[in-house]
Amino acid sequence: MKAKSAPEKIGHFRREVLITGFGGQGIVLAGNILGRAASLGDHRESTLTQSYGPEARGGACSAQVIISDATIHYPYVRNPDIVVCMSQGGFDKFAPLLRQGGTLIIDQDLVQPGKIGSDQVFSVPATRFAEEMGRKMMANIVMLGFLTAVTESVTVQAALRTVEASVPKGTEQMNIKAFNKGYDFGLATLKGRRKKAAGVKGVK
Amino acid sequence: MSDLKIVLFMCNWNPHAAFQTLQDDCADLPPQVRMVRIPCTGRISKSLLLRAFEMGADGVALVGCEAGSCRYGSGTAVAERNVEDTRGILDLLGLGKQRLQWATFLPEQAEDLLNFLKNFYAEILTIGQSPVLPTSHRGSAAMTREAAMRLMTSHDVFACQDCGKCSSACPLSLAGKPFSPRAMANTIAGGDLESLSMHEDIWSCLTCGICYDRCPSAVDFPEFIRDLRKVQRAGGKTGREAHGGFFQSLMRTMTSPDLRIEHWKWLPKDIQTDSHSKVLFFGGCAPYFDTYFRHHLGIKTRDVLVDALRLLNFFDIFPALLQEERCCGHDLLWTGDEENFLKLAKLNVAAIQDLGIEEVVTACPECYRTLSKDYAELGLRFDFRVTHLFDLAEQEIDKGAIGFAPLHRNITFQDPCRLARLNCASPVDASLPRKLIQRLQPQAFVEMQDRGISSLCCGNCAWTGCDAYTKALQVKRLRQARETGSDLLVTACPKCQIHLKCAMEDLFLGSDLKMEMQDLTTILAQNIRWE
């Protein structure tokens, strides 16, 4: 079944997403959910590669996802369209790879983006939200919700269904809440940008 | 001959002499005009003017003496103000302000008076009969012992352990009034229902609910009092209604189904609404309050409705409005008039249902409590849910990307009893406005000594029982507010503003009590920003 709101441009769609952070943040799981949502939910091609090694013990680690309407011949991300940074180390190492005009997403409490200033930088307090909801571990799911809202990588229906199927039994509702928190925050951020671009600030 | 009913309140002095000339001359006075001779037009209060309409008058003329010739000095000026304000009310009610006229005549102006009356009659004939149906006046069944005992049982007042926690917290007892909920329960249990002091007590309670919060046996006094009042009213007894019962009269007038109320015609043009929306904004009676108190307190509670709508628009919510919105009935319910309360409730529910509304949003604590709780508990059936504006705003702001311009004020907060105590269903409780206040990041937020669930009443509920003791209570409250060192008293109920403003008008204490007040809705609307 094809999700109704999948982006239409068949044959043109391609996104390279690089998600980075430190070990234990669930970076690979986030990449995994993203890729499976795209393939099983939105019926696109997708690949996932991940970096193992010392990173997995707490250094900068990354998950690389490619989503496309066409067959993917080479699964490694070279010029990511989207870079998600959940640690400063990850940011320092991977943010420079972002392609011109790409979208950078950071956890605002964990990453200092320094001088990188672009309309396409989005920040979200994903870890703080997860903490407020009682489980810091869900920061990756909050981030996934946010990414779903601000980029058109996967449909929200596919993402939600995959989250539900991927998290440990008994934690589905909490994780869906976490996803929605990030998703709502993403929509609100886009709306805020639209309003400001239209010159709207306060009530009048 | 038409069966119009036109009441002519006529001052004893100048114009009555002219009227007598007409009678002596057997002038052809319209027979529909019934003259009531009064000592001075200044004594015909707004409540008396409105009461005539409540009882079915098609037109009312107040006829007095020209300014300067009033025998008592200020009568004319007072009458002019009363007429102007009441005409404003008639306008909102959709009755048409032309139905109430004011004129002055000298003794020798008999001819002019006759012309005035003929023209007035002709004008009323063109407008036609008033759509107001007089409400019934109940019989005089005394409260029976059985009825009282039934209430004692159904409210479980017999569970009282005589611990006195209620009386030691009751703001009226603490203001020095010889009044105690515990003693009242004992007295009724002892069979005294009819004494003067019992009657006084039943109608004095502020229904503020502190006692209920403190009671270890969970005796719900406010609800018990409400039912006692109902029984008393059925027996023809009422309390001392504030402002001559103007507001009760207003609400009963609104029970007429054929009124073409114009609740929103004053609304600023920049507010965006959508008649097809599934969300309805229910405003409440603020436009009536402002009209009534225009010359007295100069309050502007109507602006809170505008700010609430601006906030909704900010969130991209363009709600429907009910042009024929009626009072939710809160004050009738709490003064024992369940019969007319239900009429209002049914008319409101039917009108809202007709629009296919799924969610009703309101910024008024009393409307919120009444619509979300009492309507259903008293048997009304409907499909919409009721949301307080603060709850909606908190949810929208919590989504993110919204912030507030810095608020350079030192503030304190007056909890409305209907939000802090009488709903007590999270998320709408005392913590909700505080969450929003924290978001505003004021320069300072200092709580009063009595706050949140223990907060002190603003001094009146349902326009009944305003007296020297409730005034003392208000003075205490305002002193608490001043002691916080704040320069802005934040409120969340139009009536808190009205009653507290009234107390600030005290000639002797005025400067000790005065404090700027603003509704939290207004502060939110003024400072909210996209980030």
Ligand code: SF4
């Ligand atoms: S409701 Fe308030 S005023 Fe009435 S008895 Fe209880 S504490 Fe006193």
Ligand code: SF4
């Ligand atoms: S607090 Fe409750 S139990 Fe105690 S005296 Fe009052 S009504 Fe009775």
Ligand code: SF4
């Ligand atoms: S305190 Fe309230 S009820 Fe009493 S006179 Fe003032 S405005 Fe009226």
